[in-house]
Amino acid sequence: MLWILYSQQWIIRFRRGPMDHLQAIRIFARVVETGGFSRAAQSLQMPNATVSKWVKSLEDHLGVKLLERSTRSVNVTTDGAAYYERMHPLLSELDDIEATLGRDRASPRGALRVDSGGSTASGILIPALPQFCARYPDIQLQLSVTDRTADLLAENIDCAIRSTSNDPALVAREICVLRWTTCATPAYLAEYGTPSHPQQIVDDGHAVAGYFSASSGLVQPLRFERDGEQIVLAKVRNTVMVSESNAHLATALAGLGIVHTLDFMVRPAIARGELVPILTDWRPPPLPIFLVYPPSRRYSTKVRVFAEWVSEVYAGLREG
Numbered sequence: 155m156l157w158i159l160y161s162q163q164w165i166i167r168f169r170r171g172p173m174d175h176l177q178a179i180r181i182f183a184r185v186v187e188t189g190g191f192s193r194a195a196q197s198l199q200m201p202n203a204t205v206s207k208w209v210k211s212l213e214d215h216l217g218v219k220l221l222e223r224s225t226r227s228v229n230v231t232t233d234g235a236a237y238y239e240r241m242h243p244l245l246s247e248l249d250d251i252e253a254t255l256g257r258d259r260a261s262p263r264g265a266l267r268v269d270s271g272g273s274t275a276s277g278i279l280i281p282a283l284p285q286f287c288a289r290y291p292d293i294q295l296q297l298s299v300t301d302r303t304a305d306l307l308a309e310n311i312d313c314a315i316r317s318t319s320n321d322p323a324l325v326a327r328e329i330c331v332l333r334w335t336t337c338a339t340p341a342y343l344a345e346y347g348t349p350s351h352p353q354q355i356v357d358d359g360h361a362v363a364g365y366f367s368a369s370s371g372l373v374q375p376l377r378f379e380r381d382g383e384q385i386v387l388a389k390v391r392n393t394v395m396v397s398e399s400n401a402h403l404a405t406a407l408a409g410l411g412i413v414h415t416l417d418f419m420v421r422p423a424i425a426r427g428e429l430v431p432i433l434t435d436w437r438p439p440p441l442p443i444f445l446v447y448p449p450s451r452r453y454s455t456k457v458r459v460f461a462e463w464v465s466e467v468y469a470g471l472r473e474g
Contacts, residue, residue, distance in 0.1 A: 175212075175215070177208065178209070178211055179212065179241055181194065181208040181209060182208070182209050182212050182220060182238070184198055185205065185221065186234070186238045191206055216237070218231075218233040218234075220233060220234035221234055247450070261290075262293055262455040262459055263292030263456075264293065264294065265294045265296055266293050266295050266313075266457070267296045267310065267311045267312045267313075268311070268312060268315070269306070269314035269315070270297065270299060270315040271315070272300070272301055272398050272400040273418075276299075277419060279464070279467070283295070286460075289459075289463065293459075293460075298311065300368075301368045302368045306446070312448075312451050313445055313446065313460065313461070314445070315329075315444070316443070316444050317442070318444070319444045319446065323449075324448060325447055326445070326446045327444060327445045328442050329443055329461070330468035332416050332417065332418060332441050333437060334377075334417060335414075335415065335420055336414045336432050336436075337406060337413055337415075337424065337431045338429065338430060339406070339430070340430050341409055342409045342412075343430055346360060346361075348430075348432055349412075349432060350433075352376070352378040352385045353385065355412060356391075360390070360391065360412050362391060362392050362412050362414070363395070363396075363405035363413050364396075365395065366395050368398070377438040378437075379437065379438045380436045402415055402419075403415070403419050403420065403423070406420060406429055413429075445461050
Protein backbone atom coordinates (compact mmCIF):
# COMPACT_ATOMS: atom_id res chain seq x y z
CA MET A 155 0.00 0.00 0.00
CA LEU A 156 1.21 3.50 -0.82
CA TRP A 157 0.81 4.77 2.71
CA ILE A 158 3.16 2.01 3.94
CA LEU A 159 5.86 3.26 1.61
CA TYR A 160 5.72 6.72 3.12
CA SER A 161 4.93 5.95 6.75
CA GLN A 162 7.94 3.61 7.02
CA GLN A 163 10.14 6.16 5.21
CA TRP A 164 11.34 3.52 2.75
CA ILE A 165 10.52 5.83 -0.15
CA ILE A 166 11.77 9.36 0.34
CA ARG A 167 11.18 12.16 -2.12
CA PHE A 168 13.89 13.21 -4.52
CA ARG A 169 14.07 16.85 -5.48
CA ARG A 170 12.35 15.96 -8.75
CA GLY A 171 9.49 14.17 -7.03
CA PRO A 172 8.52 10.77 -5.56
CA MET A 173 8.01 9.12 -8.95
CA ASP A 174 11.65 9.76 -9.85
CA HIS A 175 12.73 8.16 -6.59
CA LEU A 176 10.46 5.21 -7.20
CA GLN A 177 12.04 4.83 -10.64
CA ALA A 178 15.49 4.78 -9.07
CA ILE A 179 14.43 2.07 -6.63
CA ARG A 180 12.96 -0.03 -9.44
CA ILE A 181 16.17 0.29 -11.47
CA PHE A 182 18.33 -0.63 -8.47
CA ALA A 183 16.12 -3.69 -7.85
CA ARG A 184 16.49 -4.72 -11.47
CA VAL A 185 20.28 -4.50 -11.25
CA VAL A 186 20.21 -6.77 -8.20
CA GLU A 187 17.87 -9.25 -9.88
CA THR A 188 19.81 -9.43 -13.15
CA GLY A 189 23.25 -9.34 -11.56
CA GLY A 190 24.66 -6.41 -13.49
CA PHE A 191 24.12 -3.02 -15.11
CA SER A 192 24.24 -4.30 -18.68
CA ARG A 193 21.57 -6.95 -18.22
CA ALA A 194 19.43 -4.55 -16.20
CA ALA A 195 19.77 -1.90 -18.90
CA GLN A 196 18.84 -4.42 -21.58
CA SER A 197 15.75 -5.60 -19.74
CA LEU A 198 14.68 -2.01 -19.03
CA GLN A 199 15.57 -0.87 -22.55
CA MET A 200 17.78 1.91 -21.19
CA PRO A 201 21.39 2.94 -21.87
CA ASN A 202 23.90 1.55 -19.37
CA ALA A 203 24.91 5.06 -18.38
CA THR A 204 21.31 5.94 -17.50
CA VAL A 205 20.95 2.90 -15.26
CA SER A 206 24.24 3.70 -13.52
CA LYS A 207 23.18 7.32 -13.05
CA TRP A 208 19.88 6.35 -11.43
CA VAL A 209 21.57 3.96 -9.00
CA LYS A 210 24.22 6.54 -8.13
CA SER A 211 21.53 9.13 -7.40
CA LEU A 212 19.78 6.66 -5.11
CA GLU A 213 23.02 5.95 -3.25
CA ASP A 214 23.73 9.65 -2.87
CA HIS A 215 20.27 10.28 -1.49
CA LEU A 216 20.44 7.40 1.00
CA GLY A 217 24.04 8.14 1.93
CA VAL A 218 25.10 4.49 1.64
CA LYS A 219 26.83 2.30 -0.91
CA LEU A 220 24.34 -0.15 -2.40
CA LEU A 221 26.55 -1.79 -5.03
CA GLU A 222 30.26 -2.51 -5.32
CA ARG A 223 31.32 -2.02 -8.93
CA SER A 224 34.37 -3.41 -10.67
CA THR A 225 35.33 -3.82 -14.30
CA ARG A 226 34.12 -7.43 -14.27
CA SER A 227 31.32 -7.67 -11.74
CA VAL A 228 28.73 -5.92 -9.62
CA ASN A 229 28.23 -7.09 -6.04
CA VAL A 230 25.48 -6.06 -3.64
CA THR A 231 26.75 -4.56 -0.38
CA THR A 232 25.33 -5.50 3.00
CA ASP A 233 23.31 -2.27 3.04
CA GLY A 234 22.21 -2.89 -0.55
CA ALA A 235 21.01 -6.39 0.24
CA ALA A 236 19.08 -5.19 3.28
CA TYR A 237 17.52 -2.35 1.27
CA TYR A 238 16.52 -4.69 -1.55
CA GLU A 239 15.00 -7.24 0.83
CA ARG A 240 12.75 -4.57 2.35
CA MET A 241 11.87 -2.79 -0.86
CA HIS A 242 11.18 -5.78 -3.11
CA PRO A 243 7.91 -6.90 -1.47
CA LEU A 244 6.69 -3.29 -1.39
CA LEU A 245 7.39 -2.83 -5.08
CA SER A 246 5.59 -6.08 -5.81
CA GLU A 247 2.57 -4.97 -3.79
CA LEU A 248 2.54 -1.58 -5.50
CA ASP A 249 2.58 -3.30 -8.91
CA ASP A 250 -0.27 -5.52 -7.81
CA ILE A 251 -2.35 -2.60 -6.56
CA GLU A 252 -1.89 -0.79 -9.84
CA ALA A 253 -2.75 -3.92 -11.79
CA THR A 254 -6.08 -4.27 -9.99
CA LEU A 255 -7.01 -0.73 -11.04
CA GLY A 256 -5.65 -0.53 -14.56
CA ARG A 257 -5.54 -2.35 -17.83
CA ASP A 258 -3.30 -5.11 -16.40
CA ARG A 259 -6.38 -6.73 -14.89
CA ALA A 260 -6.82 -8.55 -18.19
CA SER A 261 -3.15 -9.61 -18.27
CA PRO A 262 -1.73 -9.93 -14.72
CA ARG A 263 2.02 -9.87 -14.37
CA GLY A 264 4.83 -10.16 -11.88
CA ALA A 265 5.92 -12.69 -9.26
CA LEU A 266 3.33 -14.82 -7.49
CA ARG A 267 4.53 -16.74 -4.42
CA VAL A 268 2.50 -19.86 -3.63
CA ASP A 269 3.10 -22.32 -0.78
CA SER A 270 2.00 -25.96 -0.91
CA GLY A 271 2.83 -29.39 0.43
CA GLY A 272 5.05 -31.79 -1.44
CA SER A 273 2.37 -34.16 -2.74
CA THR A 274 0.18 -31.26 -3.80
CA ALA A 275 3.03 -29.71 -5.73
CA SER A 276 4.28 -32.86 -7.45
CA GLY A 277 0.96 -34.63 -7.90
CA ILE A 278 -1.45 -31.79 -8.71
CA LEU A 279 0.06 -28.37 -9.35
CA ILE A 280 3.23 -29.00 -11.34
CA PRO A 281 1.68 -31.40 -13.89
CA ALA A 282 -0.98 -28.75 -14.60
CA LEU A 283 1.35 -25.73 -14.60
CA PRO A 284 1.93 -25.63 -18.39
CA GLN A 285 -1.71 -24.64 -18.75
CA PHE A 286 -1.34 -21.85 -16.19
CA CYS A 287 1.88 -20.55 -17.75
CA ALA A 288 0.28 -20.52 -21.19
CA ARG A 289 -2.76 -18.67 -19.90
CA TYR A 290 -0.78 -16.11 -17.86
CA PRO A 291 2.67 -15.82 -19.48
CA ASP A 292 3.56 -12.63 -17.58
CA ILE A 293 3.18 -14.22 -14.13
CA GLN A 294 6.34 -15.75 -12.64
CA LEU A 295 5.16 -18.45 -10.25
CA GLN A 296 7.41 -19.08 -7.25
CA LEU A 297 6.27 -22.36 -5.71
CA SER A 298 7.47 -22.95 -2.16
CA VAL A 299 7.21 -26.67 -1.44
CA THR A 300 7.17 -27.84 2.17
CA ASP A 301 4.89 -29.78 4.50
CA ARG A 302 5.46 -27.31 7.32
CA THR A 303 2.94 -24.50 7.86
CA ALA A 304 4.55 -21.37 6.48
CA ASP A 305 3.90 -17.92 7.95
CA LEU A 306 2.41 -16.17 4.93
CA LEU A 307 2.65 -12.69 6.43
CA ALA A 308 6.21 -12.96 7.73
CA GLU A 309 7.50 -14.75 4.62
CA ASN A 310 5.67 -12.50 2.15
CA ILE A 311 3.82 -15.41 0.52
CA ASP A 312 0.81 -14.47 -1.61
CA CYS A 313 -1.28 -17.58 -1.01
CA ALA A 314 -1.09 -21.19 0.12
CA ILE A 315 -2.97 -24.44 -0.38
CA ARG A 316 -3.92 -25.97 2.96
CA SER A 317 -6.25 -28.50 4.54
CA THR A 318 -7.22 -26.10 7.35
CA SER A 319 -8.88 -22.71 7.51
CA ASN A 320 -8.40 -21.98 11.22
CA ASP A 321 -5.95 -19.07 10.96
CA PRO A 322 -7.95 -15.90 11.73
CA ALA A 323 -5.22 -13.75 10.16
CA LEU A 324 -5.90 -15.26 6.72
CA VAL A 325 -8.76 -15.33 4.26
CA ALA A 326 -9.77 -18.89 3.33
CA ARG A 327 -11.56 -20.08 0.19
CA GLU A 328 -12.56 -23.73 -0.10
CA ILE A 329 -11.54 -25.10 -3.50
CA CYS A 330 -12.17 -28.83 -3.19
CA VAL A 331 -12.74 -31.85 -0.97
CA LEU A 332 -10.46 -34.88 -1.29
CA ARG A 333 -11.21 -38.50 -0.45
CA TRP A 334 -9.11 -40.74 1.77
CA THR A 335 -7.81 -44.18 0.82
CA THR A 336 -6.25 -46.93 2.94
CA CYS A 337 -3.96 -49.26 1.03
CA ALA A 338 -0.91 -51.52 1.05
CA THR A 339 1.22 -53.43 -1.43
CA PRO A 340 -0.01 -56.78 -2.77
CA ALA A 341 3.03 -58.46 -1.22
CA TYR A 342 2.28 -57.05 2.24
CA LEU A 343 -1.35 -58.16 2.11
CA ALA A 344 -0.39 -61.60 0.83
CA GLU A 345 1.95 -62.09 3.79
CA TYR A 346 -0.04 -60.49 6.61
CA GLY A 347 -3.63 -60.65 5.42
CA THR A 348 -6.22 -58.07 4.47
CA PRO A 349 -8.20 -56.53 7.36
CA SER A 350 -11.95 -56.39 6.80
CA HIS A 351 -12.57 -54.08 9.77
CA PRO A 352 -10.45 -51.11 10.97
CA GLN A 353 -10.02 -52.61 14.46
CA GLN A 354 -8.19 -55.56 12.93
CA ILE A 355 -5.31 -53.21 12.11
CA VAL A 356 -4.67 -53.03 15.87
CA ASP A 357 -5.87 -56.49 16.92
CA ASP A 358 -3.85 -58.33 14.28
CA GLY A 359 -0.73 -56.20 14.83
CA HIS A 360 -0.56 -54.79 11.33
CA ALA A 361 2.34 -52.49 10.54
CA VAL A 362 1.36 -48.93 9.67
CA ALA A 363 3.59 -46.48 7.82
CA GLY A 364 2.59 -43.29 9.61
CA TYR A 365 2.69 -39.56 8.99
CA PHE A 366 3.52 -36.89 11.55
CA SER A 367 3.34 -33.11 11.31
CA ALA A 368 6.63 -31.41 10.59
CA SER A 369 5.39 -28.37 12.54
CA SER A 370 3.78 -29.89 15.64
CA GLY A 371 5.22 -33.41 15.71
CA LEU A 372 1.69 -34.84 16.14
CA VAL A 373 1.05 -38.20 14.52
CA GLN A 374 -1.88 -38.37 12.11
CA PRO A 375 -4.42 -40.92 13.44
CA LEU A 376 -6.24 -43.34 11.17
CA ARG A 377 -9.89 -42.29 10.84
CA PHE A 378 -12.69 -44.47 9.51
CA GLU A 379 -16.44 -44.05 9.13
CA ARG A 380 -19.29 -46.25 7.89
CA ASP A 381 -23.03 -45.69 8.23
CA GLY A 382 -22.50 -43.10 10.95
CA GLU A 383 -20.08 -45.27 12.96
CA GLN A 384 -16.72 -43.58 13.50
CA ILE A 385 -13.48 -45.28 14.49
CA VAL A 386 -10.23 -43.46 15.26
CA LEU A 387 -7.06 -45.50 15.61
CA ALA A 388 -4.52 -43.34 17.42
CA LYS A 389 -2.30 -46.14 18.74
CA VAL A 390 -1.10 -48.45 16.02
CA ARG A 391 2.18 -50.26 15.36
CA ASN A 392 4.15 -47.70 13.36
CA THR A 393 7.08 -49.37 11.65
CA VAL A 394 8.21 -46.01 10.28
CA MET A 395 6.86 -42.48 10.35
CA VAL A 396 7.63 -39.62 7.99
CA SER A 397 6.82 -35.91 7.95
CA GLU A 398 6.63 -35.30 4.19
CA SER A 399 3.80 -36.42 1.94
CA ASN A 400 5.85 -37.74 -1.00
CA ALA A 401 7.94 -39.73 1.46
CA HIS A 402 4.70 -41.12 2.89
CA LEU A 403 3.78 -42.44 -0.55
CA ALA A 404 7.26 -43.94 -0.85
CA THR A 405 6.76 -45.88 2.39
CA ALA A 406 3.60 -47.40 0.94
CA LEU A 407 5.35 -48.44 -2.27
CA ALA A 408 8.22 -49.91 -0.26
CA GLY A 409 5.81 -52.28 1.48
CA LEU A 410 6.49 -50.89 4.94
CA GLY A 411 2.90 -51.40 6.02
CA ILE A 412 -0.62 -50.08 5.66
CA VAL A 413 -0.87 -46.45 4.60
CA HIS A 414 -3.83 -44.14 5.19
CA THR A 415 -3.60 -41.09 2.93
CA LEU A 416 -5.36 -38.91 0.38
CA ASP A 417 -6.70 -40.77 -2.62
CA PHE A 418 -5.05 -38.60 -5.30
CA MET A 419 -1.62 -39.57 -3.98
CA VAL A 420 -2.06 -43.32 -4.36
CA ARG A 421 -4.54 -43.48 -7.25
CA PRO A 422 -1.85 -43.84 -9.98
CA ALA A 423 -0.07 -46.61 -8.03
CA ILE A 424 -3.38 -48.42 -7.50
CA ALA A 425 -4.09 -48.19 -11.22
CA ARG A 426 -0.67 -49.76 -11.92
CA GLY A 427 -1.33 -52.57 -9.44
CA GLU A 428 1.47 -51.45 -7.13
CA LEU A 429 -0.95 -50.76 -4.26
CA VAL A 430 -4.27 -52.34 -3.31
CA PRO A 431 -7.06 -50.35 -1.61
CA ILE A 432 -8.53 -51.89 1.55
CA LEU A 433 -11.44 -51.04 3.85
CA THR A 434 -13.08 -49.18 0.94
CA ASP A 435 -16.45 -49.11 2.71
CA TRP A 436 -14.84 -47.42 5.73
CA ARG A 437 -13.81 -44.10 4.17
CA PRO A 438 -13.85 -41.09 6.53
CA PRO A 439 -15.44 -37.82 5.38
CA PRO A 440 -13.51 -36.09 2.58
CA LEU A 441 -10.89 -33.54 3.55
CA PRO A 442 -11.69 -29.94 2.57
CA ILE A 443 -8.88 -28.09 0.80
CA PHE A 444 -8.52 -24.31 1.00
CA LEU A 445 -6.67 -21.55 -0.75
CA VAL A 446 -5.63 -19.13 1.99
CA TYR A 447 -4.11 -15.67 1.63
CA PRO A 448 -3.47 -12.53 3.69
CA PRO A 449 -6.24 -9.91 3.67
CA SER A 450 -3.88 -7.54 1.83
CA ARG A 451 -4.03 -9.93 -1.17
CA ARG A 452 -7.83 -9.88 -1.27
CA TYR A 453 -7.92 -7.68 -4.37
CA SER A 454 -4.78 -9.09 -5.98
CA THR A 455 -5.38 -9.91 -9.64
CA LYS A 456 -2.64 -12.54 -9.57
CA VAL A 457 -4.16 -14.30 -6.55
CA ARG A 458 -7.64 -14.11 -8.10
CA VAL A 459 -6.63 -15.72 -11.39
CA PHE A 460 -4.56 -18.36 -9.57
CA ALA A 461 -7.54 -19.15 -7.34
CA GLU A 462 -9.78 -19.57 -10.39
CA TRP A 463 -7.24 -21.78 -12.15
CA VAL A 464 -6.43 -23.98 -9.16
CA SER A 465 -10.15 -24.48 -8.50
CA GLU A 466 -10.48 -25.80 -12.06
CA VAL A 467 -7.54 -28.14 -11.50
CA TYR A 468 -8.99 -29.54 -8.30
CA ALA A 469 -12.44 -29.90 -9.88
CA GLY A 470 -10.88 -32.09 -12.58
CA LEU A 471 -9.11 -34.11 -9.91
CA ARG A 472 -12.36 -34.70 -8.08
CA GLU A 473 -14.03 -35.92 -11.24
CA GLY A 474 -11.11 -38.21 -12.13
